[in-house]
Amino acid sequence: MTRPAGPVDYKFVQQAYDTVADDYAAHLPDTRAEAALDLAMLDHFAATVEAGGPVLDAGCGAGRMTRYLADRGCNVEGLDLSPAMVAAARRDHPDLSFAVGSIADLSHPDSRFAGVLLWYSTIHTPPEHLGRVFAEVARVLRAGGHLLLAFQSGHGTRDVAAAYRRFGHDVQLERYLTTADDVASQLSAIGLIETCRLVRAAQGGERDAQTVLLARAI
Ligand SMILES: C[S@@+](CC[C@H](N)C(=O)[O-])C[C@H]1O[C@@H](n2cnc3c(N)ncnc32)[C@H](O)[C@@H]1O
Known part of the structure; x- marks a missing residue:
């Protein structure tokens, strides 16, 4: 499969997560920040992916969702851009497998995975x-495989550096909002067909509505 042209410069993203890794791991060690509805989508994903089939937690951070899926029987491995996040994941989840790499340029062979998770990593x-x-993702997913992705819904850009200043970190980090319709239509064009979506209002300290979208590779 041909990859679309155009490199993405993730230098500031990597630097930011390398800087905050230990605080991220300490303050978000598990799924306590997730809404019950979000977890229902994750549970459905874990139950739907082919039993024993390899699953990639792409953009795994410090490994909390890798742990969540492993605890639900998934044969999951994590991958993240930030070596410090991967080091935290290996430290906190020594029984699981993690690697450094970019989701924009995966080293895995075609059709390797039965499932891919993109949990706030795009x-x-x-x-x-x-x-x-x-x-x-489409390249490394096998036919019939499932993609689950979560992201903040809407338009525009948010500066998230301020959230880390309270931990004493001075980083440059932005996140981009997008819509479920936009994502579903991009996925559909490359053979990842939406099977289910959750779009819910912001709750707690969230600033934006949240989308969790499940798609299946044809
Ligand atoms: C908001 S955190 C989410 C981490 C994890 N999924 C979780 O829920 O705790 C975003 C993560 O995506 C990673 N990331 C961002 N862009 C990436 C890329 N191109 N390739 C791999 N990881 C990436 C960051 O390094 C960071 O660990």
Whole structure:
């Protein structure tokens, strides 16, 4: 499968997560921040992916969702851009497998995975570059495999550096909003057909509505 042209510069994203990794792991060690509805989508994904089939937690951060899926029987491995996040994941989940790499340029062979999770890991990719990430996911997913992705819904850009300043970190980090319709239509164009979507209002300290979208590779 041909990858769309156009490199994405993730230098600031990597630097930011390398800087905040230990605080991220300490303050978000598990799924306590997720809404029950979000977890229902994750549970459905874990139950739907072919039993024993390999699953990639792409943009795994410090590994909390890798843990969640492993605890639900998934044969899951994590991958993240940030070496410090991967080091935290390996430290906190020594029984699981993690690697450093970019979801925009995966080293895995075609059709390797029965499932791919993108849990808030595409949010730092500018919308015009999402096609490259989605093409990589489509390439490594086998026919009948499932993609679950979560992201903040809407339009525009949010500066998230301020959230880390209270931990004493000075980083440059933005996230980009996008809509379920936009994502579903991009996925459909490359053979990832939406099977289910959750779009819910912001709750608690969230600033934006949230989307969790499940798609199946044809
Ligand atoms: C908001 S955190 C979410 C981490 C994890 N999925 C979780 O829910 O805790 C975003 C993560 O995506 C990773 N990330 C962003 N762009 C990436 C890319 N192109 N390739 C791999 N990881 C990426 C970041 O390094 C960071 O760990």
